[in-house]
Amino acid sequence: MTGRPGAESYERAGWGTYLLLALFTAVSVFPLLWTAVAASRTSGRLAQSPPPFWFGRNLPRNVSVAWGEGGMGEALANTAVVAGSVALGTVAFSTLAGFAFARLRFRFRAPLLLLVGATMLVPPQLGVVPLYLLIARLGWTDQLQAVVLPSLVSAFGVFYMRQHLLGALPPELLEAARMDGAGTLRVVWHLVLPAARPAMAVLGMLSFVAAWNDFFWPVLALTQTGNPTVQVALTGLGRGYVPDTSVVMAGALLGTLPLLVVLALFGRQIVGGVMRGAVKG
Amino acid sequence: MAEDVVERALAPAVPAGGARRDRLGRLRSRAAPYALVAPFFLLFGAFGLFPLVATAWTSLFRVELTAPEAREWVGAHNYARLLTDEFFWNALANTVLIGLLATVPQLLIALGAAHLLDARLRGRLFFRVAALAPYATSVAAATLVFALFYGRDQGMVNWAIGLIGLDPVDWQNGPWASKFAVASIVIWRWTGYNALIYLAAMQTIPPELYEAAALDGASRGRRFWHVTLPGLRPALAFTGIVSTIGAVQLFGEPLLFSSGAGASGGADHQYQTLGLYLYEQGWVNLHLGRAAAIAWAMLLLLVVVFGLVRLGRGKGVRR
DSSP states (O other): OOOOOOHHHHSBOOHHHHHHHHHHHHHHHHHHHHHHHHHTSOHHHHTSSSOOOSOOSOHHHHHHHHHTTTOHHHHHHHHHHHHHHHHHHHHHHHHHHHHHHHHOOOTTHHHHHHHHHHHTTSOGGGGHHHHHHHHHHTTOTTSTHHHHHHHTOOHHHHHHHHHHHHHHSOHHHHHHHHHTTOOHHHHIIIIIHHHHHHHHHHHHHHHHHHHHHOOHHHHHHOBTTBSOOHHHHHHHHHTTSSOOHHHHHHHHHHHHHHHHHHHHHHHHHHHHHHHTTOOOO | OHHHHHHHHHSOOOOTTOHHHHHHHHHHHHHHHHHHHHHHHHHIIIIIIHHHHHHHHHTTEEEETTEEEEEEEOTTHHHHHHHTOHHHHHHHHHHHHHHHHHHHHHHHHHHHHHHHHTSBOTTHHHHHHHHTHHHHSOHHHHHHHHHHHTOTTTOHHHHHHHHTTOOOOOTTTOHHHHHHHHHHHHHHHHHHHHHHHHHHHHTTSOHHHHHHHHHTTOOHHHHIIIIIHHHTHHHHHHHHHHHHHHHHTOOHHHHHSSTTTGGGSSTTOTTOOHHHHHHIIIIISOBHHHHHHHHHHHHHHHHHHHHHHHHHHHHSOOO
16 A cells, blocks of 8 residues: 555656546545535525536535435435445355354365455346345345345455465464463454454455445335435435436435545455455446 | 464364363354454345346246235246337447447546556656546436436537537437437546546556567557556456446436436437336336346346457457
């Protein structure tokens, strides 16, 4: 993450670089800022040209309609539960499996790892029809576990933890633990978890963001009127559930703000995680 | 070998209690790895692997969403029907076109942005975090605001091109304009993310290579072409694969781009993708068997694309 002191880096950035970067940053951030502008206006004003470029006074009203009638309040609570559970579960399962794949020898280790890796190349949409039938048979449609459980299976998470532990958990350390007579459980608790902690934090944040923004499967498994997540509620808003553009924008703002706060607080870690090769959700 | 050491390392130390406890200990240490991977593989089997495999089976039936138990064997009928279905071919062509419109500019801009971010900067972390703001924005939130930008009469894009004297464009209905508009949402969301991956790869290139090239009198542009790009190869391959998989599954952007169109992808299906067509067949028209056949078509498309890339690389000039 730190810049290498290389030849190219020594070239101090000129004003042209800053200008282009400022442009890039403006394009990245502008749609979010304008979402807030639109959320503070009326739908009548948004139907006029030129579009508004500054805030109006309608933000409290639009937010309260989006929160209540638009279902964003319930959706935010549901999504917090979903994203939180997915992050915790993914980190737990990936750490255990990642450790086993990194440092233990067992039958079928190589083929199992290959199998997990291969599923990373297959679009998840390939499985949605049987998955839907399975969830329907379990009676889980419109229930949050329908979107939590399938998301806990993160092939990326297993590879990420395995990669980290290969570097962070020296074999000699495990040998020393054996000398002291430690069993597997104690080894996991006292050696693996401390060594894995930085990667666990990053994986947790990336999983949280991915689960928060997960779209296709939640739109299938949940509905606007039964336990929607933020993305399901926004889909309903976008398709005219509350026919008021400024309310729709207020909903988009409410649904995005929590992740922007996460990004502002943990930006350094998330940037580091992406730069170590995260995979699209 | 190190791994043997580790395997022994995890066996509990032999207690002084004799052979029986020794065997029990051995057994436990053998079972331990399986116990550690078991929770993952239980879920992986049920919710990951099983649905992928079962899709092939489901695609051979007529299955209604409303009565999944009452399914009827139809063999290859769902596939035969797709072959003569103009909307399927339309969705396939749209997926490829929007995929190209989204992926190529996205990766090129990301490359440029990464190059800018690789310079010695003040406020480096700020620029990097800001580049990830679109990545933190959901498909739904991004598409809803872009749909307003692209409004025909009141949208900001048409207002801006009006300022420079151009006629307004019908971004919702124009066959090319709407594809470009949908692709631009993908570009916005993923360019910064890909830029950070390229940046990470750029920072692994040894500085000596740049110094040597500079000593040889190579210009900045030539150094980028001959030192940076070859060093980025694995990252380029990685982002290419991930973006292609994402493009084949494109769904949320075309679903929400126009509030009235629903799952049809525009009045004329002008931006209906395979992902959207799968949704329309399965969850609007309630034909789950057909949806499963479309899912296999998506996988086939992916296989063909990666196959063509391999073929193209094989024929390309080797340096």
